[in-house]
Amino acid sequence: MKIEVRGLTKKFGSGTAVGDVSFVVHEGELLGLLGPSGSGKTTVLRLIAGLEVPTAGDIFIDGKRVNDLTVQERNIGFVFQHYALFKHLTVFDNIAFGLKIKKWSRRDSEQRVQELLGLMSLVGLGGRYPHQLSGGQRQRVAIARALAPRPAVLLMDEPFGAVDAKVRQELREWLIRLHTDLNVTSLFVTHDQEEAMEVSGRIIVFSKGKLEQAGSPADVYEEPATEFVARFIGSMNIVEGVVQREQVQVGSLEFPAPGFADGQKLQVGFRPYYLKVAEDPTRYRQQAKLRHIYFLGVAYRLEIETPDGLILRSRMNKEEFRRCRFTVGQAVSFAVTHFRILPQEGMASPHGTETSRPLTGPLTP
Amino acid sequence: MRRVLIGIVWFYFLVLLVGPILYMANQSFSQGIEAFWTEISRPEALHGFALTAEITGIVLVLNLFFGTMTALVLVRQQFWGRGLVSGVIDLPFAVSPVIAGFMLILLFGPDTLLGTFFGQARVKVLFALPAMILATLFVTFPFMVRELTPLLQTLGTEEEEAARTLGAGEWQVFLKVTLPALRWGMVYGATLTVARAIGEFGAVLVVSGNILLLTQTATLHIYQSYVDFNYVAANAVALTLLAVSFAILTILEIAKARAETTVAEAGAQ
Structure with a gap:
């Protein structure tokens, strides 16, 4: 019934x-x-x-x-x-x-x-x-x-x-x-x-x-x-920045935000498995330090800190992790491959508009 | 050291409990079993037993009802003065029964509002059964409430809500869920109430007037016999009361043991 x-x-x-x-x-x-x-x-x-x-x-x-x-x-x-x-x-x-x-x-x-x-x-x-x-x-x-x-x-x-x-x-x-x-x-x-x-x-x-x-x-x-919902369901990295020339600036990270006015404060979220980390500092453009490695059973979680002090989480499967041979404290490079611009507090989702996209250009080599 | 401790416990037990009981039993039969029988079957003694039984029975019924109700209200309802009521319930434990009796005398005296009211209505309260019941209720009231309050707190309200979602009305919830959860608490409360009611002396002495064959309970009869130097009568009636109390406690223990094995056996199947 x-x-x-x-x-x-x-x-x-x-x-x-x-x-x-x-x-x-x-x-x-x-x-x-x-x-x-x-x-x-x-x-x-x-x-x-x-x-x-x-x-x-x-x-x-x-x-x-x-x-x-x-x-x-x-x-x-x-x-x-x-x-x-x-x-x-x-x-x-x-x-x-x-x-x-x-x-x-x-x-x-x-x-x-x-x-x-x-x-x-x-x-x-x-x-x-x-x-x-x-x-x-x-x-x-x-x-x-x-x-x-x-x-x-x-x-x-x-x-x-x-x-x-x-x-x-x-x-x-x-x-x-x-x-x-x-x-x-x-x-x-x-x-x-x-x-x-x-x-x-x-x-x-x-x-x-x-x-x-x-x-x-x-x-x-x-x-x-x-x-x-973004924070509560699953795990998500959430960063906040101000729009400049249709880009959300979060320290050295830039996320395209077409259609948003300059000076607007926006939150950007990305799932840990969309954060790619490599031990080779030249592999991706962004630099960070590896702070922690967590073993989750089916996968690993890496916690990295950017030069701006942002703490981000990455998720990596076992095979990939073994190939990389990370050690805590080492310098790494990273990139965000997918992200979402999050609806602001009290605002409904801009339904139908595509806010989730693969990121190309500035962040990937 | 261990032996000394056990020895002290035994000594304490013998001097305080066993000794007096044996001595009393001995005195009861000091002039033969005939004399014992004569004393406990004389009209004054029989009337005392009957009156004690009557008061105990009425007090038990009232306590079962009001005690359960009070416990339910205290645990379940939020109301102004709840803390006060909850604190005052234990008062009878702290107040001497003689004072309790004296309060009743003052309350129902001929010069008070209540006394005048019952006087006009030609209902005799003081020096009659009503005052004796009130006095016994006063001293036994905390037993039932104190047994049931913790049980109700652990029971909570979820089982009752579950019964409601299954279609049970408020009476069915009370009879099929609340009451069964309280039954052992009620049995204990009832046992303590009965034991205390049988033994009550001070409060009843004050409000009853101790009138022979009218308001003389078994304990008052013991006191009167003692005062009148009839030691055999005092001892015989006392021993009888003691036997009754002992029997009640024994029945309680057997019932409890049996209930526990029933549950255990049912589970073993």
Whole structure:
């Protein structure tokens, strides 16, 4: 079922947790709400569930305005960050809880619970109590419990927040499979951009109670609409300079900025893998000193410092790194091959205009 | 050194607990089991037991209800004066029961507003059951609240919210989620309440007037027998009360052990 929120606003005392947010979750979609802690994303989820009352705005589930429906009447499944399993009930009774409340017959509810135990790889654990389960198992029980009464939508608050890294990876893959099988409209909240990218079909990025950008993981990554998104999603070098003769000047670096007026302050961003570094000081035009080498497992990250004192990050795959034989402190040359002129604070992205381009001319030999 | 420490503990235990109990038991039966039986089955003693049971029962029900409610309100609601209420709840622990009784005497005395009101309505509060219940409530009130407050704090509200998202109404949430989470706290609170109510003396003495066959509870009967040099009666009734308290504690421990093994066994399947 489709979820839609329009102009959703929630104020707590004098603070605004959610400010005038509108978006749609399409039927059958798995959508991630991404933002740092305190960005209001959990509040949005609780507002949709009916656990909080909005200060303003409308919420629609399946085209019906649900503002005046209580949480009990909204027919949603909610998965809490810390599971919130009923400690005094067994796994079976936890999953059957909603069915009992909705007065399913004994046979139907038994069948439904068995079906979910199978679906969640929890077969044989029905008689256990929550404290006898691992973190990943508890999380799956929580999802099973939420899904049991066949809710119209599934809402999950940081569903993988409380399990360790390895289990988290398994749970992510498992959730994607589950969603493919069940196709229930799902909305989940996370502060982990990698998780949001991997799990969701579409991402909505939040900051300070405002919607920053909505789009596919690739869109949000490649075409960040705001400076916040650019900084928050993935890693990005961001430098600031003033336009002179259609060029942004950042120390000795120059970035073409056609169409921008002289004297305008602009921010330029580029991903670490678009920053090429060579040990040969004559390979690229720009000079810098290598400050740090970080081993990331699949790749290396180099941190360089330009003569102007800018600290920039570069990412390099293992083969390339081995060829170069870097040592910390040595002089290197570098070039930026792709960059973006970032939309200014509070300004929408100049959509449709090409701001990302391969850089030619001054920076490459 | 270790032996000395253990020895001190044993000595302390024997002198303070076992000794008096054995001596009391011995005195109870000093004139034979017949005399013991006569003393605890005479009408004054039986009336005392019945009155104590009545007060204890009523106080337990009231405490279960108001104690749970108070704990819920204190933990869950933000209101003006919350800190004050929370601090004052422990007052009965600090105030002598005699003072508690005396406060009731002042409050319901014939010259006060409340006293006049109940006087007009011809309801006898002082030197009657109502005042004795109030006095016992005063001294036992903190037990339930103090047992439940930490449990409610650890429980939080997420489980209750989960139940709501699954369609449970407020009563169902309370009965199926909140209450089960509190049950052991309630059992402990109830046990402490009962033990304290059975043993209450000072506050009840002040407000009851200690009228034979009317407002004389079991503990008051012990006191009266002692004052009247009827040591066998005092010891016999005291020993009986002691046995009841001991039985309650034992039942509690057995119930707790059984509940724990049930959970463990269910998990082992």
